[in-house]
Amino acid sequence: MASEVPPKTKPKLTGRDFYNSLGSPKTAVAPMVEQSELAWRLLSRRHSPPNTLCYTPMFHSRLFATTPIYRSQSFYPPLDGSKPDRPLFVQFCSNTPEDLFSAAQHVAPHCDGVDLNLGCPQGIARKGKYGAFLQEDWGLIRSLVSKLHKDLEVPVTAKIRILETRERSLEYARMVVDAGAQVLTVHGRTRDQKGHNTGMADWGVIRYIRDNLPKEVVLFANGNILWHEDVQRCLDATGADGVMSAEGNLYNPAIFQSDEDWEKRFPRMDILGREYLDIVRKEVLPGLEERGRKLLLQDPSITAIKPHLFKLWHALLPKYTDVRALLAKSSARASEGGDVLEPYETCLMEVQKIIKAELNQNPELTDENGRWVGPDTPFEEGAKGVMIEVDGVKFNRLVPWYRCQPYYRPLPEEAIKKGALNVRKSAQCQGISEKKKQKLDTGTGAQLVTERLQQAIKDERDIAKGVEVPGTSTGMESDVRAS
């Protein structure tokens, strides 16, 4: 059905006209596998400027084109039509123009643009030859983008990573735009910057690309957006039209909040948890129930709940390990029967109790209007918190642990210093044979410990991020941690 080219009804908008037709968004919620699903987008939109652009998670174009169940689980509209999920780009990975076009036709009537993922650096993308592993095949990229540009009824856009030099990155960006991409998002990290090696995004390369592409090209910058203030810093540094955030948004969906009120910029995690579960229950769940329990439990809107709550509550969970343990078991409990959201509601009740007790004991600092102003500490460059200036004196304003806030991932050395080694020692030794244990003092043993330690640190991060650690994986897409 899908691969026939339908007659075009009206001319497609391009470049700035297209961007302006979306309300010229300055902020975008990134495509995130298993994390930028409908309920999350609705929550993020509520706490962001009205025209914030959202992306779906990356979908696999061939599966999407050929498998109705994958399609219906991946993409559906909100039940309440009065709160549209727009502007919206639907993202695909692909290495076949026909598959991509066929998949894109299914979503074109329900979105503003179709985005091609050229940034996924994971092993699964290498194996499947998509995402950042198309970087070496410019001919294929050209044919993917130009097929949609020529034949699809909505504009095509693309998300790339930078290459090894800024000159090469510019050539690459120019090629993607010349092929027909109407919005280009540049993630300021190379393909190798992933996992332990993620590091900082390079805004300088994005600036170079911006300065050397025609002004007509609409460009989004991605990387290093952790605080609201980073939005303007990034716009100034790169000259981009807008910025995109992934992890910053997951830890605080109000990261784009333009209201000056600090309570709105750093919502309390119990209040956001309540709002999020209400959206799932009212806007998503009723549309899924007729599918039957098994499919319901596999739906991305349901499988995403646990990782979302882990991230929303990340600053509370290390202090309250019983809640963390309860949350860790919640998806297994949900599969046992009854209300599918009940295990998460139980965790939320615990979080609400903890925060209530904390506030009874230590009420928040408030201004003359009764609004939270947050505790300040003497200014220190690079310290946690946002720099503010009061009567010419600088402070770092710290965010209390019960409010949504960015997550600072410790470097491996910091994790060791912080004692992650001790916490994980038993885990490191699990599964090591007696023979291997005897070698622990030798060179090979040291190597083994290092490997175990790296794995332990990775597991710890994954747990903190709410990602299932091996052995408890939830299905195909949990292997696709794209960036």
Ligand SMILES: Cc1cc2nc3c(=O)[nH]c(=O)nc-3n(C[C@H](O)[C@H](O)[C@H](O)COP(=O)(O)O)c2cc1C
């Ligand atoms: C959980 C998660 C899932 C992601 N999935 C996708 C994806 O489906 N498509 C994509 O292009 N990038 C994906 N990314 C990468 C982000 O879109 C973004 O490029 C990257 O995280 C850098 O932005 P940040 O510094 O704001 O996190 C994902 C990132 C995260 C954290």
